Amino acid sequence: MAQRLLLRRFLTSVISRKPSQGGCVPLTSRTLLTLQCSPAGLTVTLSPARLVYTTRVCSTTFNVQDGPDFQDRVVNSQTPVVVDFHAQWCGPCKILGPRLEKMVAKQHGKVVMAKVDIDDHTDLAIEYEVSAVPTVLAIKNGDVVDKFVGIKDEDQLEAFLKKLIG
Structure with a gap:
């Protein structure tokens, strides 16, 4: 429960913060949020999301x-x-x-x-x-x-x- 609350607060601060404040990178559709739980606490990592390319099915x-x-x-x-x-x-x-x-x-x-x-x-x-x-x-x-x-x-x-x- 405490981890969810912490995550919610963190995400709210990251999403609402402007890029000029503290050099924070805003979350976009191309940002992947990785969560790791350890005994020391909750670690949140932002990394670029992988792009998945699809091809149009072209029936001959x-x-x-x-x-x-x-x-x-x-x-x-x-x-x-x-x-x-x-x-x-x-x-x-x-x-x-x-x-x-x-x-x-x-x-x-x-x-x-x-x-x-x-x-x-x-x-x-x-x-x-x-x-x-x-x-x-x-x-x-x-x-x-x-x-x-x-x-x-x-x-x-x-x-x-x-x-x-x-």
Whole structure:
């Protein structure tokens, strides 16, 4: 109890005191207050707080929600887009999808990937002449610049992406 009272008094004096009084450093959001209890009493230490840097999570893959979403995020995109037309029931799609996502992620934002389920977005599949799945389109500045149907290995996917980026 006595230690809490002492701490409260100390903090009140430190916070209310101006820097010119006694050379005291004011508490800021970047100041770390360290308390140590010992038999001799309570020791309070002020030290600069550690900064924690965070990065924004930038997803390179997204699911297309509807026609306007496709128009906005794919056709109007400044970044080249790989469009994966797939279906839940398609075995090869389940193999290609994760492989393609991994290869797109390795490009560090130079290209993004849109996933279109043909059962949910039949109109888009018809518009882009998708006759089999998986079908992958490379779209740059709103135009289809490359396309493949079926499964590809990682080397072929890397070459496909390099051609789109370059």
